[in-house]
Amino acid sequence: MQFLRNNLFFIFIFIFCTPREREYNYKNFIVGGPCEIKFYCADNNTAHRILTEIDRELKYLDSLLNYFSPNSLVSRINREHRAQLPKDIKPVFLLSDSISRLTNGVFDISIAPLLEIWGFYSNQKKIPAQVEINQAKKFVDYRKITIKRDSIFIPESMKVDLGGIAQGFAADRVSEIMRMYKIKSAIINIAGEVYALGNSPKKRPWVVGIKNPRGEGVIEKVGLIDGALSTSGDYEKFFVVDGIRYAHIIDPRTGLPAQNYASVTIFAESATFADGIATAVSVMGAQEGKKFLDSLGIKGIIYYEQDNILKRLETE
Template identity: 35%
Template structure:
């Protein structure tokens, strides 16, 4: 039965992440370490003679980026930029701002890092959840506009042209982090490895038995999986309203805010999984396409099919996958193939 196979696969994947096992086939030294950062548990696993050095450096990189990009840490670059309305940019932050503004343009504003004041008003930053009144949201919505972010390329500085503008790179930071870890792996001659950043997975090469990694895609409505993706040299990143939410007066309010309305996105999708060689892109798109909804997400993929593939689950339980990964995704569910 596929369900039993999925359970076994999930166990094996967990074993790879947490204890360094490899389907009973050991071809090289493996090292695995875990850390709590960016408000989630993360695990880094590498195979090779330099595995320990690679993992140690990867953990240090996670800690560095966590301190750099935090919106709450008063010593972080993002906190200081928000307090000062701009400032000097490090190489990492400059790159992330550039990619964020590019995504903002390409997704017609669905990915917008200036959403921070509204995220905070809802309590999704400090977990003090509350439903903001309409007047508050309307005032804060006037600050949500990435076009007011101006980068000076020569000076490596940024200016927030509208007073009160604040940014949050949380919708793109984990994907960037996982891609940076892949760079560290390659520097240490690691040919196979995996990083799990709170459900954001990125893999390098193939497993020790020379087969592709098996990444389980969570079913938002149960403890089972929607299916398993066979992955190689890519990021697999999922976004959905089930990840972080609160309930009040019988209504559920999730953390993926529509920049147009200031409310949790009213979408016909339950989850969006992006598969791409670029972890930064995958992270940002998983949020943007969730907000877009199914039809616009499909249209966007058709225009950008060379950059990523995707798995969509809609609110009716229908499962879709793009044609580029049709042979890599195993599921008990009926799957509709999205074609160009």
């Protein structure tokens, strides 16, 4: 998930939902992708304060977690191999470590050297030589990341990239703003990481579409109330060589792009957790991923391709 910057944002206010509440929308392209946020509020001044705070928060997160910005916290960590962690940003690094341990390293924010040699940070995607893969793998190991008090330390030649979890973290942070203002109905979508607050205005679950990984439109719709949903797919950033699809989610164990999945959707209370687990299950593949989710009681939907036929697995 690449981080792109766009300081323009658009606010739309329309549709009377009830005699008391109006619909407010925030749209932007920041924190790595398109952001669409909808909420309902009875007071216009309060709504505009919320919109301003959302914009400020997302720009703040982008300024710290953007892999490509030379002035970001992530770039400073990668350049200097150490940095002070702001108290409000430290949790995403700690949760990343927890998910890495939970998945035995399948999720790993130190994946950047492998993404780099595969060309996913540029427009020059290529299959690297095995010797390049082996060399890059030496610098991928979450266990060598050290967090002490408010500081983070990484070895030389290691680079971190929070693209597999940062957008979920952003969705959670926006949901906290909504709760602070006692908003009861909202839907937050940060580049595919979704958080639903309460019911929709129709007093029904929010309806979220799962994209068809091999076609246009959505492949199914699901309901969401007071929870998060994260979808990762091999259709987002990929290239094809000799009929083989190479997508941007890399298996840190092999150094190769993950196979045996087309789309992974995870449901959880936290969008940050859902985002990281969706990345990990994509690496595991359909069957291993389902066993992992079942063992932890995590709800998920996995689509994978077999003999050019799209198949579906759902956790029990």
